[in-house]
Amino acid sequence: GEDxxxxxxxxxxxxxxxxxxxxxxxxxxTYLYWYKQEPGAGLQLLTxxxxxxxxxxxxxxxxxxxxxxxxxxxxxxxxxxxxxxIYFCAEMLSDYKLSFGAGTTVTVRA
Amino acid sequence: EAQVTQNPRYLITVTGKKLTVTCSxxxxxxxxxxxxxxxxxxxxxxxxxxxxxxxxxxxxxxxYKVSRKEKRNFPLILxxxxxxxxxxxxxxxxxxxxxxxxxxGQGTRLTVx
Numbered sequence: 540g541e542d543x544x545x546x547x548x549x550x551x552x553x554x555x556x557x558x559x560x561x562x563x564x565x566x567x568x569t570y571l572y573w574y575k576q577e578p579g580a581g582l583q584l585l586t587x588x589x590x591x592x593x594x595x596x597x598x599x600x601x602x603x604x605x606x607x608x609x610x611x612x613x614x615x616x617x618x619x620x621x622x623x624x625i626y627f628c629a630e631m632l633s634d635y636k637l638s639f640g641a642g643t644t645v646t647v648r649a
Numbered sequence: 650e651a652q653v654t655q656n657p658r659y660l661i662t663v664t665g666k667k668l669t670v671t672c673s674x675x676x677x678x679x680x681x682x683x684x685x686x687x688x689x690x691x692x693x694x695x696x697x698x699x700x701x702x703x704x705x706x707x708x709x710x711x712x713y714k715v716s717r718k719e720k721r722n723f724p725l726i727l728x729x730x731x732x733x734x735x736x737x738x739x740x741x742x743x744x745x746x747x748x749x750x751x752x753x754g755q756g757t758r759l760t761v762x
Contacts, residue, residue, distance in 0.1 A: 584751065627691060
């Protein structure tokens, strides 16, 4: 199958770290992505990781990839109110197609 | 400014009345695609196009048509809309499929009554 699964909701206090988890099914996926969708807007690519990497860090964002378990996570350090959004995990399938998860709605509370 | 433009942003229509949602990109991208976003289901691909005159079905193509006569435009056509096509639609484009960054439009919220 081509299912990408992620939890639907996450609530986090401002200043804390957020961790969003995702599992995917296609072991041949070469790229895995995290997209952010702010209210009323389209999707914006946050970061991506190549399948031969275990970790990628980009400022406040850390992506961890466990290829054996097909598990991907996104950690946002020092979460801010502007981080409130829906976050989508996506895998690139071999035929130029992105398969998205259902999205995790992150709510940052003061 | 590099962008993907969809029109209209909001549309309410009646069952069976043909409609077209336009999508235009100004980045000279070869690859374009349409998705629908439904609560709890994420984004599902409807159709995609690798280049001019090259289109293919995605995961949920039933009830939709597309055309790619020019590189910049990729309209989505609903010949006979039904209420189960009420959804939020996104157009996306990229240089080479999903290997590079996909740029998304702002979305079109369609309601079919």
